[in-house]
Amino acid sequence: MADVKSILHEVKAGRLSIEQAEELLMGASRLDYATLDLDRAGRTGFPEVVYGAGKSVDQLIGIIDRLQAHQELVLVTRVSEKQAKQVQEQRPNIQYIAEAGLLIFSKKPLMPKREGYIAVVAAGTSDWQVAQEAAWTVRCFGSETRVIADVGVAGIHRLFHRLEEIRGAAVIICIAGMEGALTSVVAGLVDKPVIAVPTSVGYGANFGGVAALLAMLNSCANGVAVVNIDNGFGAGYMAGMIHRQMVR
Incomplete structure (x- = not known):
């Protein structure tokens, strides 16, 4: 759940806009074509995952951009090579795993966190x-x-x-x-x-x-x-x- 006091302090300090604070308090971010669950990691331990099939490149980029602002990891499944190429032309920091059909953005290297x-x-x-x-x-x-x-x-x-x-x-x-x-x-x-x-x-x-x-x-x-x-x-x-x- 959102830490209301911390969010208000961030707004007061000018580090968060009112719009960003509203999204954090709601736990959701609204686009014209999607409503993104920003509190998923807090509830389930894993952030919002995007199903890529059927989405336009502009929609994928819009969703990825918004999630990047709130999540350390963004995972998009069922992405075609054509979709991935067009996304990477505009967002070269996104990794495409062609053999898995996945787009991945991670602020940290994907290293094992546990034994086994x-x-x-x-x-x-x-x-x-x-x-x-x-x-x-x-x-x-x-x-x-x-x-x-x-x-x-x-x-x-x-x-x-x-x-x-x-x-x-x-x-x-x-x-x-x-x-x-x-x-x-x-x-x-x-x-x-x-x-x-x-x-x-x-x-x-x-x-x-x-x-x-x-x-x-x-x-x-x-x-x-x-x-x-x-x-x-x-x-x-x-x-x-x-x-x-x-x-x-």
């Missing part, structure tokens, strides 16, 4: 973008991330080669398309929480990820939670929250 790491385990290379979205979200939370790719059940020996590294993680994010079988296998081999991410990778009967989603929801292994199809961000967010609580 989160493993992002991907069944195939085709799941790479979802895996990277999850991994970079975890890094924004302040946790180390290790991406372990192409260890799907079609060649299960590949998984066993990396099993000790996976078991050493504090939390495991398991990403798979097709029939989504990797989640049940991994969860049956580890003593850590597993967050499953079904992907839309697969042939026709995969139904755009629904087959993997249902397989993960019906997993016979325990300790599995499932996010929506292709939702690497949601999985990374949940893993970051769990790791933060474990350290506390």
Whole structure:
């Protein structure tokens, strides 16, 4: 919650305008096309995140500029290369992670804040973008991330080669398309929480990820939670929250 007395002192000293003070007291900043939640970090421990798909470049820049004034970290998800190029032409201090589809602005380097790491385990290379979205979200939370790719059940020996590294993680994010079988296998081999991410990778009967989603929801292994199809961000967010609580 806003510290009213501190805000009033800042206005009196001329360091805050009345408009800025109003935004801080309301906990929200209004643009013509968006209302930004400035108090999100205070309530949840992580600042407002922007969904970039469908937004114009001018809208993205307007939102980023406003959030930069109030947040140490600004994260924009599902950003196309075309959008990113146009944003960076006007705001070169914004980093674009093309393989994750993310725009990131951070006033401080994204360094691990706590011991341990989160493993992002991907069944195939085709799941790479979802895996990277999850991994970079975890890094924004302040946790180390290790991406372990192409260890799907079609060649299960590949998984066993990396099993000790996976078991050493504090939390495991398991990403798979097709029939989504990797989640049940991994969860049956580890003593850590597993967050499953079904992907839309697969042939026709995969139904755009629904087959993997249902397989993960019906997993016979325990300790599995499932996010929506292709939702690497949601999985990374949940893993970051769990790791933060474990350290506390």
